[in-house]
Amino acid sequence: MTPPSPVVVVTGANGLVGSAVCRALVERAARVRAVVRRPGSAPDGDGVTEHVGDFADEAFARTVVQGADAVVTTVHPMGSPREVQHRVGVEGTPVVARAARDAGVARLVHVSTAGVYDRSAGVGDLAEDGPLLPEGSGDYPDTKNATDAALAEVGGLTTVLVRPPAIVGAGETSVWNTLRPRAVHDGERRANPAKTWAWVHVDDLAAFLADVATGAVATADDPERGPAAGRTTPVVVAAEPATWRDYLGTVTDALGVAPEWTDEPVWTGQLRADRARAWGWTPRVGLTQALDELRRGLAAGS
DSSP states (O other): OOOOOOEEEEETTTSHHHHHHHHHHHHTTOEEEEEESSTTOSOOOTTEEEEESOTTSHHHHHHHHTTOSEEEEOOOOTTSOHHHHIIIIIIIHHHHHHHHHHTTOSEEEEEOOGGGBOOOTTOOOBOTTSOBOOTTSOHHHHHHHHHHHHHHTSTTSEEEEEEOSEEEOOSTTOIIIIIHHHHHHTTOOEEOTTSBOOEEEHHHHHHHHHHHHTTSSOOOSSTTTSOOTTSEEEEEOOOSOOBHHHHHHHHHHHHTOOOEEOOSOOOOOOBOOHHHHHTTOOOOOOHHHHHHHHHHHHHHHO
16 A cells, blocks of 8 residues: 655745755655745645745644644745844744644754854864854854754754755855855955865755655664654755865856955865765765856856
8 A cells, every 4th residue: 555645844935945845845745835925936836735824823833734744944034134033043943843743743854054063264074063153153153053952942853953054056046056146246256265165955955855854764763874753863964075266266257257365264174964874865966067057047147
């Protein structure tokens, strides 16, 4: 007998990551409840149902997670004022987490960030147990760290904190393919070329999120083999090594401007994705392909 298709709730389903997760879930025969704020903004596709509302509203959260097998949370308003990031991330995301726990949802998969780690000059390679940035390091890392901590306090829920670095991929809202290149065009071109540019392609990230959400990665007593049942497990997801010479050099070349290389001390370590790989993840998009996609997008928009 064919097992029933898993039901997965995706918050921020119209965003770069959220829409990619919806596609990956559909490819895995999941039924997707796409949570968005604006009617008509959810991705199209068989198996995708739009749910319009605020996941931080307790009544809406309880309704949308009822009968679901997993929840994937992708929303954090990076670049917004600190109070907005705090309200949406630190206060809002735990609302849907508690609703999921109370409804008996098997897993919560949260898109955190590798930006919570201290990547100062002299710090070596980093894995899940790497030092976190202290409070006062900036609005984004502060509120992301606080969100992770708040989710860890939601007891009785199997929670996976997925920590990607720079997420690349074509899209109008893509920070690294669209928004950061605009800033480069406007003059923000300074970087030490040797500085590590840790990255992952959105499609590879979405594949991992979908696999974890649908249970393709089984729970385990050892976090190196799978998520800990009823507890919170962080996991770093990063692709092959790269530097700012790779990224900024590609962007400036495509835009026809010159980079401004510096020589200040910078982080040259790597993000270790050994745990994610042990869980069965293998990135499909290599650096050359990712940079070619970036270059083509900038050429098309020029």
